[in-house]
Amino acid sequence: MLFLQVIVGGLLLGAIYALFSSGLTLIWGMMNFINFAHGEFVMLGMYVSLLVVVWLSGGPAAFGFAAAVALFVLGVIIYAGLIRHVMRGPMLAQILSTFGLALLLRYTAFFIFSANFVSLPQTSLSGTIDVGGILMPLAQLVSGVLAIVLTVGLHFMLTRTTIGSRLLAVSEDRNAAMLMGIRPNRMQALAWGLSAGAAGIAGALMAISYPWSPSVGETFGLTAFVVVALGGFGSVPGALYAGLIIGLIQAISAFWLGPIYKDIVVYALFVALLWLRPQGLMGKA
Amino acid sequence: MKRSCLLSATLILTAALFGWTSRAGAVDAVKIGIIWPLTGNAGAAGQASKAAAEIAADIVNNAHPELGDLPLAKSAGLPNLSGAKLQLVFVDHQGNPSLAQQLATRLITQDKVNVLMGAYQSSCSFTATAVAERYGIPFMVGESAALNITGRGFKWVFRGTPIAxxxxxxxxxxxxxxxxxxxxxxxxxxxxxxxxxxxxxxxxxxxxxxxxxxxxxxxxxxxxxxxxxxxxxxxxxxxxxxxxxxxxxxxxxxxxxxxxxxxxxxxxxxxxxxxxxxxxxxxxxxxxxxxxxxxxxAWVIGKPGSTTYKINEMYKAKTGRDLDDTSARNMQSFFALADAINRAGSTEPEKIRVALTQTDLKANQLMMGYQGVKFDKTGQNILAATxxxxxxxxxxxxxxxxxxxxxxxxxxxxxxxx
CATH class of the missing domain: 3.40.50.2300 (Response regulator)
Structure with missing residues (x-):
């Protein structure tokens, strides 16, 4: 029974990993662009939730929506104000620009919110439900389900809708797409909005169960990179599988071997997998 | 002859320009370099301690006769250094031991601090104190609890807090x-x-x-x-x-x-x-x-009117919160350090070190529930309790x-x- 609890816990954790990683993989898949500020988007989503709860005493639906919208807008602004321009520069400038952006966002958050840890007061998702002796924190359960729905939804949007085809067309061949009447800037701005918005929702969901401070983005950012690399850069379903696998491995190894070994196990398997399959689980070679 | 006259005149003028001559006689400030995590995972704790250190400096630098037997509270500045004030230089090691080490070096070699204090995380205190030992600058470990910080045969490291x-x-x-x-x-x-x-x-x-x-x-x-x-x-x-x-x-x-x-x-x-x-x-x-x-x-706010209560009121006025134990232990270590600098009557590192070894504060002179402050030969306060x-x-x-x-x-x- 205890072991089943460990597995459930690992899967729920993995689903959250998947949710905040899907946005990162989307940007990579669309634009071959690595966004180092992704963890900071998650962090901002958490603070937006806090503000909504404190100022407007909104519930999880309200602050989840607010975080998604706020981060979507921020994503579009960042694309229009920064990314669009550095895309024309060399690869190194692209990498460093988002790195700089990450630091800017992190230290602005320090300036505004201070270094203190904060956490959300009790919300309607704070409880735990008991399914045949297995305890599931409601917040993690909802995040897990929502993560799977959103990632699958994102995947369908990319592969089954006109907008998705346009997004993919731009990423395949920008000039050809322009000749077909697609505006690449709009499509890419949309991709940044979606990516940041997904990070915002992930932040809102995580804010329910985790205490955080402005430096939390570092931790989440790193995890997101591992998930994306394992799942295959650019593959949304890959991020989902990789997130679940990493969550599960962490939970099992932490329980059996002890928490300090969990990352050793994860990264050892990660390196081994990349050695055998450098493109990741579902990436294109 | 004429040339050397000219040279010395130039030197004196230059010195006057940069204000060296005015400082040669009396010390007007004692610089305390403080290394804490002001951002990062333990940023909140570092910020809380920073506020506490600023209040402690205020208590030493200005006259606070209302604070009872607390050393240096009654007078303004350090009486044995003709009223010299304490000047605090804060740096942020972000919880990173190697950064703590670099910052300790920078504080000693560039900012020319007279003494050092820090560094919250034991791992950071461990590296920063080694720098102080190498340069021969007294280092007061405010509250890090790991055993191995003292007991390495260091002469320049002192610790006011109880340990593991x-x-x-x-x-x-x-x-x-x-x-x-x-x-x-x-x-x-x-x-x-x-x-x-x-x-x-x-x-x-x-x-x-x-x-x-x-x-x-x-x-x-x-x-x-x-x-x-x-x-x-x-x-x-x-x-x-x-x-x-x-x-x-x-x-x-x-x-x-x-x-x-x-x-x-x-x-x-x-x-x-x-x-x-x-x-x-x-x-x-x-x-x-x-x-x-x-x-x-080891920190209790105490009854209204007591010294600890008044200190807490000062802290509350500054931060809006009650003083916590961690910051309070840092504050106590700060007072012990200031007391030693005053007794040394000098900013010379060796004199301050000797004064620290002779520290003997009684329970009534403290803001914490220790039995006193007295350092053994490893630099550990043997009268600390909780x-x-x-x-x-x-x-x-x-x-x-x-x-x-x-x-x-x-x-x-x-x-x-x-």
């Missing part, structure tokens, strides 16, 4: 007391973050528990930056210890309390070893799920030892409302 063994012994005395009252303490569990601080406190507790014949059911080391601790909580749930001792920093201690609630695990008693449990963010975040959690503290406190509602109350207690110990802990 003092705390471990306190816990064992407390357990013996509880057993006498008929509480069951069959086994204990230790959960520690795995850097110097957590490891060394956990080791000390295990050693003392062995001596006291209390079995340790399980020891769980973990990384303080963990984003999920359910596996650890499930391990505890499986072993059913009577007391769980957490040696944790801020985010992780909050996460443990919330996860224990989520997984429905409540041991008879949880003891937090200060740090995270004393962080200003801890109580507001988990008060509703961690009722009755115990913590250690109380145990318990979370009742939204504040900690002193519950042990009985003779100092101002509230009744609740055992088992209540945890959360049903």
């Amino acid at each position: 063994t003092d705390y471990a012994r306190t816990y064992m005395r407390f357990f013996a007391d509880m057993k006498k009252q008929g509480k069951k303490i069959g086994s204990i569990a230790i959960v520690n973050e795995n850097t110097d601080y957590g490891t060394s406190v956990a080791n000390s507790i295990i050693d003392e528990a062995k001596k006291a014949n209390i079995p340790v059911a399980i020891r769980i080391p973990y990384s303080a930056s963990s984003t999920d601790v359910s596996a650890q909580v499930l391990q505890l749930k499986e072993k059913q210890p009577d007391v769980v001792i957490f040696i944790s920093y801020t985010a992780d201690s909050i996460l443990y309390m919330k996860t224990m609630r989520n997984l429905g695990y409540k041991p008879p008693m949880v003891i937090g070893d200060d740090s995270g449990f004393s962080d200003p963010s801890f109580v507001p975040a988990v008060a509703d799920v961690a009722q009755g959690v115990m913590n250690r503290s 109380y145990l406190i318990q979370l009742h509602g939204k504040k900690y109350e002193l519950v042990w030892p009985d003779k100092a207690a101002d509230a009744k110990l609740e055992w088992p802990m209540a945890g959360w409302a049903k």
Whole structure:
């Protein structure tokens, strides 16, 4: 029974990993662009939730929506104000620009919110439900389900809708797409909005169960990179599988071997997998 | 001859221009370099201590006759250095030991500080003190608890706070007391973050528990930056210890309390070893799920009108919060350092070091519940001690030892409302 609890816990954790990683993989898949500020988007989503709860005493639906919208807008602004321009520069400038952006966002958050840890007061998702002796924190359960729905939804949007085809067309061949009447800037701005918005929702969901401070983005950012690399850069379903696998491995190894070994196990398997399959689980070679 | 005259005239003029001559006679400021984590995981604790140090400097630099026997409070500045003021230089090591080392070097070589203080995380104090030792600059370790900071044969390192063994012994005395009252303490569990601080406190507790014949059911080391601790909580749930001792920093201690609630695990008693449990963010975040959690503290606010109460009022006016134990221990170490600089009557490092070795502050001259401040030859304060406190509602109350207690110990802990 205890072991089943460990597995459930690992899967729920993995689903959250998947949710905040899907946005990162989307940007990579669309634009071959690595966004180092992704963890900071998650962090901002958490603070937006806090503000909504404190100022407007909104519930999880309200602050989840607010975080998604706020981060979507921020994503579009960042694309229009920064990314669009550095895309024309060399690869190194692209990498460093988002790195700089990450630091800017992190230290602005320090300036505004201070270094203190904060956490959300009790919300309607704070409880735990008991399914045949297995305890599931409601917040993690909802995040897990929502993560799977959103990632699958994102995947369908990319592969089954006109907008998705346009997004993919731009990423395949920008000039050809322009000749077909697609505006690449709009499509890419949309991709940044979606990516940041997904990070915002992930932040809102995580804010329910985790205490955080402005430096939390570092931790989440790193995890997101591992998930994306394992799942295959650019593959949304890959991020989902990789997130679940990493969550599960962490939970099992932490329980059996002890928490300090969990990352050793994860990264050892990660390196081994990349050695055998450098493109990741579902990436294109 | 004429040329050398010209040369010396130029030199004197230059010196006057840069104000050297005016400083040659009297010291107008003593520079204290302070290395703390002002951002990063322990940023909140560092910021809280920074506010405390600023108040301590204010108490020394300005006349505060209302603060009783606290040394240097009555006078403005340091009387033996003709009223010289303390000037604080803060730097941020972000919880990174190698950065702490670099910053210590920078403070000594570039900022030319007279003494150093820091560095919160034991791992950072460990590296920063080694720099001070190499340059021969006195270093006051405000509150890092790991054993290995003193005892390396260093001459320049002093530590005002109680250390891991003092705390471990306190816990064992407390357990013996509880057993006498008929509480069951069959086994204990230790959960520690795995850097110097957590490891060394956990080791000390295990050693003392062995001596006291209390079995340790399980020891769980973990990384303080963990984003999920359910596996650890499930391990505890499986072993059913009577007391769980957490040696944790801020985010992780909050996460443990919330996860224990989520997984429905409540041991008879949880003891937090200060740090995270004393962080200003801890109580507001988990008060509703961690009722009755115990913590250690050598700091008590005291009755209105007392010196400690007045100090707390000053801190509250500045930060809007009560002074916490961690910051208070830093403040106490700061006062001990200022007292030594004053007795040295000089900013010369060697004189300050000698004055530190001769420190002998009595209990009535302190703001903390120590028996005094007196350093042994390793630089450790041998008169340091601590109380145990318990979370009742939204504040900690002193519950042990009985003779100092101002509230009744609740055992088992209540945890959360049903």
